[in-house]
Amino acid sequence: MKTCVIIPALNEEQNVARAVHSARAASGTDVRVIVVDGGSSDKTRRAARRAGAHAVLSCTERGRGVQMNFGANSRHAKDAQALVFLHADAVLPANYTASVKRLLFEESPPAVLGAFRLRIAGALRGVRLVAWGANIRSRLLGLPYGDQALFLRRETFDAVGGYPKLPLLEDVRLVQACQKLGAIRIAPQDVAVSDRRWRVLGVARTTLLNQVIMLGDALHVDLHTLATTYRASYQRAAEQRSKRPSARP
Structure with missing residues (x-):
């Protein structure tokens, strides 16, 4: 099974190597790792190459959806049978390709789209509860988010038109499109995601903001407006945090 792992990145010099290493760690499989940079001002591209990405x-x-489509539609991924989309601050589980192969090609009927369980790395209080809630949502509603490393067959990705060109919630739209075609399944391994978002905003504020975004989307609020609100909230929190003497880097 030819598998392509696509990692969108923007100023991820400190994280992208771990993501690439985890994607390359699957033994005995035909895996190609593509990092798609959205115009980083740091050494993201260099870090990705040094980590062993097959293509940078x-x-x-810019934009995760745009960058992931760019990678999936590049010549490096055209012959892949399975596509895995991994955030640059996330780490895939060991032997992840076995789960991809089983869920997409061996089960009967096979899943249309799969994802891994979410684990938020770090000791920040409350993130385990956040991950628990995300995993419950994924299983009961069949609605995993992009930070759970979505994966699907090449033909499915082409059939739904890839990720929509949106400023936000492109992962949700892809999953919703796949739900119309068949089953969404969750692999039993964890993908480990950095807790940096929760460290900046705090667990409660991050959770509340995410729910506001989802509610706004359900009420058909313009996604560009929601994206502006999200980024402004995050930027304010980051600026306030940077002024604290005890703030972590």
């Missing part, structure tokens, strides 16, 4: 591409347009 530069995308002139």
Whole structure:
């Protein structure tokens, strides 16, 4: 099974190597790792190459959905049977390709789309409860988010048109499109995601903001407006945190 892991990145010099290493760690499999950079001002591209990415591409347009489509539609991924989309601050579980193969190709009927359980790395209080809630949502509603490393067959990705060009919730839209075609399944291994978002905003504020975004989307609020609200809230919190003498880097 030819598998392509696509990692969108923007100023991820400190994280991207771990993501690449985890993608390359699967033994005895045909895996290609593509990092798609959205115009980083740091050494993200260099770090990705040094970590062993098979291709490091530069995308002139920023945005996870745009960058992931760019990687999936590149010549490096055209012959892949399975596509795995991994955030740059996340680490895949050991032998993840076995789960991808089983869920997408061996089960009957096979899953249309799969994802891993979420684990938020770090000792921040409350993140275990957040991960627990995300995993319950994924299983009961069949609605995993992008930080759970979504994976699907090449033909499925093409059939739904890839990720929509949106400023936010592109992962949710992809999953919703796949739900119309068949089953969404969750692999029993964990993908480990950095707790940095929760460290900046705090667990309660991050959870509340995410729910506000989802509610706004359900009420058909313009996604560009929601994206602006999200980024402004995050930026304010980051600036306030940087002024604290005890703030972690």
